[in-house]
Amino acid sequence: MPNLLTMNTLTNESILNLIGRAAAFEKDEELKLGGTIANLFFEPSTRTKMSFEMAEHKLGIAALPFETGFSSVLKGETLYDTVKTLEAIGVDAVVIRHSEEEYYRQLEGIRLAVINGGDGSGQHPTQSLLDLYTIQQEFGGFENLHVTIAGDIAHSRVAKSNAAALKQLGAKVSFVCPPEWSGGYETSDRLDDYIEETDVLMLLRVQHERHTGGQSMTKEQYHQSYGLTVEREKKMKSSAIIMHPAPINRGVEIADSLVECERSRIFKQMANGVFIRMAVLEYAMKGRD
Secondary structure (H helix, E strand, O other), X not given: XXXXXXHHHOOHHHHHHHHHHHHHHHOOOOOOOOXXXXXXXXXXXXXXXXXXXXXHHHOOOEEEOOOHXXXXXXXXXXXXXXXXXXXXXXXXXXXEEEOOOOHHHHHOOOOXXXXXXXXXXXXXXXXXXXXXXXXHHHHOOOOOOEEEEEOOOOOOHHHHHHHHHHHHOOOEEEEEOOHHHOOOOOOEOOHHHOOOOOOEEEEOOOOHHHOOOOOOOOHHHHHHHHOEOHHHXXXXXOOOEEEOOOOOOEOOOEOHHHOOOOOEOHHHHHHHHHHHHHHHHHHHHHOOO
16 A cells, blocks of 8 residues: 655655545545555644544445554654554544654555654644645646745745745745754745735744744744734735735734634635545555555
8 A cells, every 4th residue: 555655755646646536535525445454643633633534424434443652662663663553453544634744754664554644843734735735726727826935944844845836836936034944944024025926824823842942033023023913914916816825923923813714714724724634544445555
């Protein structure tokens, strides 16, 4: 069974095929895959975990409950041995979210399908795919679109997953963040330089839990310098949309009144997550892409 670990291994054809399958599922195409899956979330999650569970339900996949706080992980069991145990008892696939980047390198030799639900500050392929699906729904494609990704670039697996895929698909990608959060990318610290020309403004959560130093600015200062204020939104192109992977720090990355404004696609992204994850599950469990 094929794994989905990183966007870097997907061709444009594979990405567009997965998006196409998501569109079919959104149009009520029915498919009962069957099989058994376990969702191993070693970090907190609402959207990813719940939308995977909804996707599994819709596809008739039996999801075995797994709670890290009541597992042998607390006794020192390795991730490999946990997954190998699930493989031994007949589980077909696992979805894993883990704080360690590239945790999946520990799983060489595992035969069941592994779907990456987020690895530290590394990759989040299903979030990237649902973002791409949302953008395609809006614009019909990616060629020559200008996407501005603003926020905590260094610690964002969403930024890293999307940046590579968007450029591969023909979009122009700009990054805006405080200089210390550049993560090795070429960035700007002036959102105002891009706000009038961008087609997609992708805002990122400030990931305080991944920062080792003290916070250099208050929430209000961040919002005024790097967030989408009401004043900035008024300068955006009429066709431009707002995206955010969530959870949202309202009044920090985005003004509270803009979270559900007409150009916001934030909750549409969440809805699309179910259909994309249905497509990914089909890909992983049937080898179809």
